[in-house]
Amino acid sequence: MNATHPHHPRPIRVAMLARAVFPLHGYGGIERHVYHLTKYLTRLGVEVTLYVQSPPDNAEQGDLQPHAIETLRYDYTSPLLAPNGVIGRQINFPIYSWRIGHRAARRVQHGDFDVVHSQGLCAFGYAVARNRITLLRSVPFVANPHGMEEFRTPDRRKWLAYAPFRWLYAYGHRQADRVIATDACTKDDIPHYLRVDPDRVVVIPSAIDVEECLAQVRSELRTALRFRFGLGSSDPILLSVGRLEPNKGFDILIAALARLRNELPPRWRWIVVGNGSARAALEQQAQAAGIAEHTLFVGRLNDEELHSLYEEIDLFVHPTRYEGSSLVTLEAMIHRRPVVASAIGGIPDKVFPGRNGLLVQPGDVDDLTAQLQAALATRDRWPAWGAESEKIVRSTFDWPIVAAQTLQLYRELLSFGISTSQPTRSE
Known part of the structure; x- marks a missing residue:
């Protein structure tokens, strides 16, 4: 042009x-x-x-x-x-x-x-x-x-x-x-x-800059992260990324995962990337909810670590109460990940139910629990959802x-x- x-x-x-x-x-x-x-x-x-x-x-x-x-x-x-x-x-x-x-x-x-x-x-x-x-x-x-x-x-x-x-x-x-x-x-x-x-x-x-995001992935770093976070035997691996503040809704996700802990596979893992004022409270909530052994708060990661980690996870979950455009959702999508995220802000322009993931009413524990159940029940579709995620980003974002x-x-x-x-x- x-x-x-x-x-x-x-x-x-x-x-x-x-x-x-x-x-x-x-x-x-x-x-x-x-x-x-x-x-x-x-x-x-x-x-x-x-x-x-x-x-x-x-x-x-x-x-x-x-x-x-x-x-x-x-x-x-x-x-x-x-x-x-x-x-x-x-x-x-x-x-x-x-x-x-x-x-x-x-x-x-x-x-x-x-x-x-x-x-x-x-x-x-x-x-x-x-x-x-x-x-x-x-x-x-x-x-x-x-x-x-x-x-x-x-x-x-x-x-x-x-x-x-x-x-x-x-x-x-x-x-x-x-x-x-x-x-x-x-x-x-x-x-x-x-x-x-x-x-x-x-x-x-x-x-997002697709070329830049994918260039951050390092095979040796992926291996190091699997060892560092003990992911070798984890399945499935869920990931959330964001500031640990009340508006990001991680407390809602903890409540939903606690309800599902008897339905989830025995080796499931939820990784949380980010820091913030709510970290101690979230860790205490996970402990009280009985899911601490499956939950890992890893703090902030640099770009190479984060993009390498996206390649190691199975499902991206973003339970935010309110949001702008949600660049972290796009980042997960370009790594061919299916997404379960709140229907708030710009997320409905990126996540299409049954096409590349599922949408959740923000702040609704019941709905988040139901949508996670639905995602787990259709896990055979996750590769197709991930491929569609990549296509959406490359064509529009x-x-x-x-x-x-x-x-x-x-x-x-x-x-x-x-x-x-x-x-x-x-x-």
Whole structure:
């Protein structure tokens, strides 16, 4: 696909506004999203200038190679508050978004960019500038709100504490020409939560890098992991991956497995990858439920370990109470694993009952127990489900495909003009 500007023979120039990017700032889902989007847009010929917070002194850039990187201080509260705690984040992120948005706006005014693309709350700062400066409205503005956890948290205290964030999110994204929903099944959440005009919502899925994921697998590491976790005689092996926090629903899975312990084969094993504040409570729950000897909490694994482990398991189980796009589900799928997962967030776009796995009502122990029973009763279908999982990822959720869809959106906005129904200054 040609990445030149439709009206001028030069590359499309994009200002990508984000707080963090892998590997400079961590390993989370949004960090990896920004990294892979930048990587594959660059491969398509787009000149991406990445705006992110200043990295730690010891940060590694890896093969991150945007056209340019602009950095800005993020943490304005240390050592008084944790920079990403509930209070610290509400101070730091709006200031950061304001400053980085206005910095990008100055360059847009000088004609340096053809498109501005924001990630998460970074929409806010640029939206303020765009609502004040008419010239900025002639340059397309694309915004991606991601999972919007501030709108979905079941924790009443967090929901109240995040009220300012919800306003900033809604304001920032209402100023955008197009807002990206990362899953077809959640696209209506954007008009619902953010009050964005539905005509401005486009679906471009989040993705994984298939080539990169499969390249992480090491045969010698698979052997080492089998020995390390005692998997040689285990059957079947269930795997869950995620932060050990209440919203991930691992307590629900423990309750379901406890109900099934007399029906499961005698050598079954459940491996849990991840760390978090709920780990001790989950370990105690597994002990009290009588399944501790079958359960293994292994903490965090690096990428090579995790992708090698995916090759050793039989069934991926993701009992989350709420979720964004669920990249770990895609990771399991590209390794040809069947999936039992909650019907929440973007998961129903990836897991299709009877085709590559089964869906569960989130937080429902009875339903999770029933669906695990159904999966175990149809174990002969797991290889076919796994093959279908791989096919789904390769056809829809691989980054080269998704980056090309993003570039096509840029080209449409530049070729046909941005939406004429621009927000007013009173919004």
